[in-house]
Amino acid sequence: MAVPAAASVRDANRYRPPEIAGLADLLDRQVRERPSARALVVTGERVRLSYQTLAALADDVAARLGDAGLRPGDAVGLICANTAEFVVGLLGAARAGLVTAPLDPALPEAQLAARVTGLGARAVLFDTAVSGAPVVPVPAWPLRVDVSGAGTTTVALDASACGEHQGTAASAELSERDALVLFTAGTTARAKMVPLTHANVAASVRNICAGYELGPGDATVAVMPFFHGHGLFAALLSSLASGGCVLLPERGRFSAGTFWDDMRAAGATWFTAVPAIHEILLERSDRDHPGPQAPPLKFVRSCSAPLNTATQRALERTFGAPLLSAYGMTESTHQATSEPLPQRGGLRQGSVGRPTGVEVRIVDGSGRPCPAGVEGEVWVQGPTVARGYLDDGEESARTFVGGWLRTGDLGALDVDGYLSLTGRIKNLINRGGEKISPERVEDILAGCPGVAEAAVFPVPDPVYGQRVGAVVVVREGDGAGREEILRYCRDHLAPFEVPDRLEVVAALPYTAKGGLDRKAVQARYGG
Template sequence: MAVPAAASVRDANRYRPLEVTGLVDLLDRQVRERPYARALVVTGERVPLSYRVLAGLADDVAARLADAGLRPGDAVGLIGTNTAEFVVGLLGAARARLVAAPLDPSLPEPQLIARLEALGARAVLLDPSASDAAPPVAAWPLRVDVSRAGTAAVALEPGTCAAPHVRHPANELSSRDALVLFTAGTTARAKMVPLTHANVAASLQNICATYELGPGDATVAVMPFFHGHGLFAALLASLASGGCVLLPERGRFSAGTFWDDMRAVTATWFTAVPAIHEILLERSEREYPGGQALKFMRSCSAPLNTATQRALERTFGAPLLSAYGMTESSHQATSEPLPQRGELRQGSVGRPTGVEVRVVDRSGRSCPVGVEGEVWVQGPTVARGYLDDGEESAHTFVDGWLHTGDLGVLDAEGYLSLTGRIKNLINRGGEKISPEHVEDILAGCPGVAEAAVFPMPDPVYGQRVGAAVVVREGDGVGREEILRYCRDRLAAFEVPDRLELVPGLPYTAKGGLDRKAVVARYGA
């Protein structure tokens, strides 16, 4: 699908290979070549901050952290939303050769403390605007004061380092490490993934090359920066390629202001999870202003059903590219290409981007084309393992291969289609059922907005299939109509034994369906 664009925009946006080795020098090329170009647009007044200003703020923070006694390789917690404070804290820590660990500010205090202790964090940087309550942990408040003229200053008064004797997990870190990201668990036991500067650089190279990002591109930060999707794809890839990122007011996505933000920054693309794409599509008749010349849209972190993908493309006039990745692979592993660079294939998450992907059987042998197996990933973006969890590392990272736990198939041209997750499979009397497949069928039913499929205990079959379905507002589709639609498209054993119409579904902070919450709510 072609998207109209001015020749001048195309020239300014011509992709150039990156010159970054990690987070440390992420801004250097832009500061050298385009110091006064927009890097961020911040606050409710949408004030632009240049690359020169952003680098100066990061250097200021780096100096203060070093003066406080922090040394290269020390772990630092970073609590904040998508604000200038988060970005400056992250880049400042990187320039001081510290290892930044972004944390979700909405986590309960016991979980925050447990994660910081497990990390062995020596300090915590806190964006005070991330919470209306008192700081949940002993932290160093970080504030960035921005003027309407685009100047800015840092307010940060470090205290005494919290952990003079570094705990064991932090001993596994060094100045080669850039980040520790927590997997999208809803408990304090979420796994810790250390990513080196080399992992980061390889990931950004892959993302920018896939979408040909350059100085003429701009986007709005939709996904939270404390997870890989928002951090790598929206923030870091944009800054590495010389583009611009608008940070929404109060640092959180708002459907009500999204298109105004997109227009204000002349955005050329955005990335989001399917749930947010669904929200934008549902509200488009009332809120989409039209005339937004998007180069592409991107979807990642959860399956997007084909019917929604095509509706988004028709409504917003741009191709929607599905991508696939994990925290353990520094976010992106595969993506659909830009239309002029390859085909868009129904149900596919594209081809490998800078990594090798295999689909293997239970014996670890590569499956033939079109045969389902577990997806394995190998390459420069793959983490070395988990911190302080040798047993899980040995199970997941084997001979350089990341065993993803995802099921999929490869076609003859190397396009990957995901079919489910091994641990999510429903066993109905020996028949293995992918809830993701059933959800995709349900979502294609006219009038259905969202669906979640879950196992129900059964004394005879072991498990049966349950479904919770959200119907679009104003549509009169009912339970029996939805089940008839399923019977025409699913095997008899895949058709939900129980189907409930519900007002909404629970999601994780990362934007994926919270399957544990679904089972707890509807699976009894």
């Protein structure tokens, strides 16, 4: 049922999230009610694109894709940075009934080809400003959105006729109900394919909008890449569905040097990022943050990796806004929990908040629910949870059990339903039978004065099986040294948790999603 004009308008009694069915109708309410309102701010000249313009571009792309022989339920790849081309390509494909698989432009050619082949995509759309034509075994069509300084906008898509469809086991599992296929952000050679239906997308967007009460008065800057759920659902889709505005940075990538100028240009009211980016902004705040000239923020959001409490407090002091931690996975269509807005509930340091439109359960090793305060595996159930993995029945059976998503994360719920995460099951270090969470040790290390980042990993040991290793990055100009950091650890950790090996390094490796690349850390330092 349709809702009143702006689906995200607040009233004195109750916030109403946008009512959408999926990606295809994401813009429809805004086009009818607020066609001239700005949807995107794009290019280095920061040109505004209205909802009406964005919808017209998407419809143009949809028609061209249909003329090329693509049919509802077919899969297409999308290789773009955070540009107008990504948004127009995604929404155009959705309006044509296609299933879109966003792909990281930085992936090696072999991995891109493997993902396109495994999915059974019929074609790939790519942004010529990001890369040359990808070497993939299907037609690769260049997509370009031309925007003049006066706001005149056209789209060019060189979509030749498709050849015969070479289906795969994965593509055979897709249908018109599906909107997206996202690849898990792991660093393994074979990323898992997660199909997300339009219903999954709609539920996720509604939950995010409701949690933060996003509306037409809100704006943000796209910090996180759109080819992962964090940037796609939290920043882009939720903003567009609620009638807000998203500024796409020049060249489609986050830049710490232009971030605050972008925030002011957008009139941003919030933004979302991973802890690594929050650390960068905090580190540069003395010279970059505009102080009283900064746009007033309702909140700042952090997701996709643990944020230590010392950084959270420092961010709140610097930005003058509450820092809300959230938690989710690709398999849960991004967000599963979040800290509430301050007027909607208390903030609890170290927590990732309460469930947002899903049910969260903590389960012990035998599959029994744990009481409040007891650690176990985090399970999630609800309308955002995917049905399984494509072409991987064995892994689907392990991860999706009776409608529940087994996240592989360890955590505990308190009596008020707030979730605290304590680590990943597969990351636990076994030191002579003592199970050590590297995430907990990292959190303590990050609280040491002078430490900017930390990574903890197992070190092989002939007696204990594994010992604790750690590498840290210290803040520029700070005198924190190895012995000082170890003394801090001894004061704040159990003796068996204190790193046996600790090294100060210049930088840590991160995945494209912005999380710590643990495989790279282990390979580099764990031998």
